[in-house]
Amino acid sequence: MSTDENSWSFTEDGTLYSKKFEDTYFMEGCGLEESREIFVQGNRIAGRLEQENQLVIGETGFGTGLNFLAAWDTWRKSSQTCRLIFFTCELYPLEQELQRQALGPYDELAELAKTLLERLPKAKQGFHLIDFEEGQVQLLLMFGDVKETFSECSLRADAWFLDGFAPSGNPEMWNDDVFRLLANHSREGTTLATFTAAGFVRRGLMQAGFAMEKVPGFAGKRHRLNGKFEPGTRRFAKLELPWYVLKQQVPQLEPLIIGAGIAGTSLAREFSKKGIASQILDLSSQVAQGASGNRRGMIMPLFTQHGNHQEMLTVCGAEYSLRLLQDLGIESEPHVYELDDKCENSQLYENAEKRHGSAYVHGEEKFPFAKQALYMQQSAVINPVEVCEAFLRDSQAQLIQADVVDIQREGEVWQVELADGQNLSTDTLIIAAGTKTRALIEKIYGESILNLSSLRGQVAHIKGEELSAFTDLPNMYGEKYLLRDGEDFLLGATYQEDDEDPNLRANDFAELAKALKDLLPDLEGELELTEGRTAFRCKSKDYLPVVGPMPDLEYFRETYGGNKRTHAASRLPEAEYMPGLFVASGFGSRGFTTAPLCARMLVEEIIHGHSFFPNDFRRHLHPAKFTIRELRRS
Structure with a gap:
């Protein structure tokens, strides 16, 4: 089997072999034992799962997924009180049948491997957040090379699995740029393990801030390397621009969500998965009575010639939404055809087929309604009201029929005044009110800043x-x-x-x-x-959603405007946001495609202070984007 740049075969004992790199994916005949000894034991994963509330593992090269399965299996054998996050990249993703064959010999992982393969994305580009064990085990799979993907990642690892092909055949995975990236995404005390003992790898990691040691190698090899991050006085690049910095704001009171459409119900569901009850305010006593209320709707990506932010968001969002439907048992009718009777989109359809697994249908004999069409894998037709009702039930959130007439900050809380004279208080307010969002934001700021x-x-x-x-x-x-x-x-x-x-x-x-x-x-x-x-x-205005914390406008103008607009970002202080105020709006006609994923990302940011979105992606969705663009160019 092959792609444009790589091809594969199997050795006599059934181990997957890459012809491009002239190397096997793991040691012949003992891949699981190798993964457990080098990476799981080398990073003391089993013990740390019993000691920590959250453990973040970073990996350089997803490959067959065996290392992730070994880590997941270790979590399964633990007390299961620790949340396991595993983030990884892959430049040459395997076709599912090839991956299934490569994992076939490991009978004790058969159940986990089957679940993994069922939940892996059909798309082979972008970033994909996949939940297992009711969200206690999370896989962030990023397609692209290690520099491209890790440069845009905001997660910091507690442990590293360095498992690219051998340095002699894959130098792009083993160089000083990569080692500095690993350091930038580490905390003091982060551990590291790898199969190689190459001298330039050891020296490069030491230069990046890791204390390295040689330990006995696996299966007769002389040595391999373990390490620990000890940065000392070294300074490393910030993971995010100062005006988009991530800040944890854990709710102490019940979050209040304005809007009971797909955005609002998605947020309530995500809060409930963190054990946090929420309330939803809406003009109607039922969900999905506004833009989310048509009798039928679509989950469907938007394909472009060169793969812009809209394409990546809608493809990754569609994958996430379709998995949610499956998890919640929500009925849908799979697949939508995009028609092209003028044959203007041939190149676009070829790209979509290659990048995302959709099927390019040629000829009227194959599809009688157009000269050509795109059979979209990541698509479905849904009943929008049923989806929102299912999300509300799953969240157990309280839906309150109310008309919001004013919003004021008083002390440490937001006071939301309703038309009936009632006032509700919360320290976490999320405005997800569709077309009403603009007016509500204007009530708070006295001006429009979101270009909705x-x-x-x-x-x-x-x-x-x-x-x-x-x-x-x-x-x-x-x-x-x-x-x-x-x-x-x-x-x-x-x-x-x-x-x-x-x-x-x-x-x-x-x-x-x-x-x-x-x-x-x-x-x-x-x-x-x-x-x-x-x-x-x-x-x-830019056709992308607006999702995230709302800026402290006075602070932004004073800190990033005027003569400071030309200052290097590294010299400027981190942003201040309006405490506990967030927005999730601007989803246009693809709310059911993108809102569930965006809700997940926002709740992760609020509760944990990190994001699974690539940094560049998050900047294009951030509510401060319009303010910053105006300040930096004025």
Whole structure:
């Protein structure tokens, strides 16, 4: 089996071999024993799992996943009170069947290996957070080379598994740049273990701040290396720009979430997984009555020619959302076709097939509704209300019907005034109110700082008999989408910015009818559409969500504006945020694709003070992004 740059085979005893690196993935015939002795025992993982509340392991090269399975198996045999986080990178991901074959000989890991393979992403780019053991074991898998991925990672390791191919054949994994990256992502006392005893590796790690020692090698080899991070007076690069710094803000009171759509219910669910109860405020007594309330919705990535931030967020978000549906037993209809009847997207579809595992469908004989199409692996059609209801049930959060009229900071808490005169207090307030977010933020700041706008969308409901001439219609998307809704169909949606008209409009139905004719050219006549729904989606100026802590505007302007705008970031102090104030909004038409993952990342930041988002990615979502852009260029 091969990719463009690598190919594989198996040795006689069944050990996976890389032809590119001319090396096996582990020692022939004893890979699990090797992993346990060198990495698990070399870092004293078993004992530390009994002593710590959280243990973070970093690995240089995911490969077959054997080292992760060995660490997970060690956690299984512990008291299971410690949260295990395992972050790793992979430049040459294996096809699942090849990975299954490579792990096949290890019968005692069969259950774990099966679960791992079932949950691994179909996409082979981006960052993917995968939960096991109800979130007590977490795998962050980042596709790319070690420098690219670790440079953007904000996690710090308590233990390192250095397991790239042999230094002689893989110098890109073993050099001073990588060793400095390891140091930047370590704490004082972080341990390290590796199979090699190469002199330049030992010297390079010592230069980076690790105290190294040679210990007896595995299976007859003379030596290998163990180490411990002792930085002394060395200074290392900060992991994040000062205005986007991560800060832990653990709630002491019940978090208050404004908005009961997909963003709000996702946040409540993530808090509940941390053992924290929350309250949700919404104008309605039921969830998903705004933009999240159509009869059908899609989880679907947005593919681009060169893989920008929107593509990465929507692909990784779709993977995460689909796993959530599976975990919660929420029904969905898998896969959506994106249509291209003008053959304008051939290169884009080839890229999506290569990068993310979607299927590029050529020819009308294979797909009768367009000359070509993309069969999207990371996609599904859902009932949005059912998803939000399931998230609310799983969170056990209290949903309160209320109209928020004012928000004030008083002492250590936020006071939220409701229209009925009631006041609610919290030290953790998250505004996830869709198009109402902008007005609520203006109540706090006295000005608009998030560049959010409203998008009006009208959809049409079509009875199944009106399209009875077409059998087995798939869920498909062109200029508009046509989704199966039981025996009927949903057609949508129009797109009007800052149009606040809630009424169904005949001209919008006419626009949808024309779009239906484009999707189904063989449709006889034109349908008269009269039933549907209007909703308002919230989008940001740069079409990316806005998720994170809200800036202390006065501090930002004083610290990062004026003549300080040209100062090097390393010379500037860390940001101050409005204590306990967060936002999750601007998801546009892909809320069910991106909001669950963004909610996870935000709650991790609030509770633990770290993020699983790559740094560059987090900056593009951060609520301070618009303020910083204005200050640094003004």
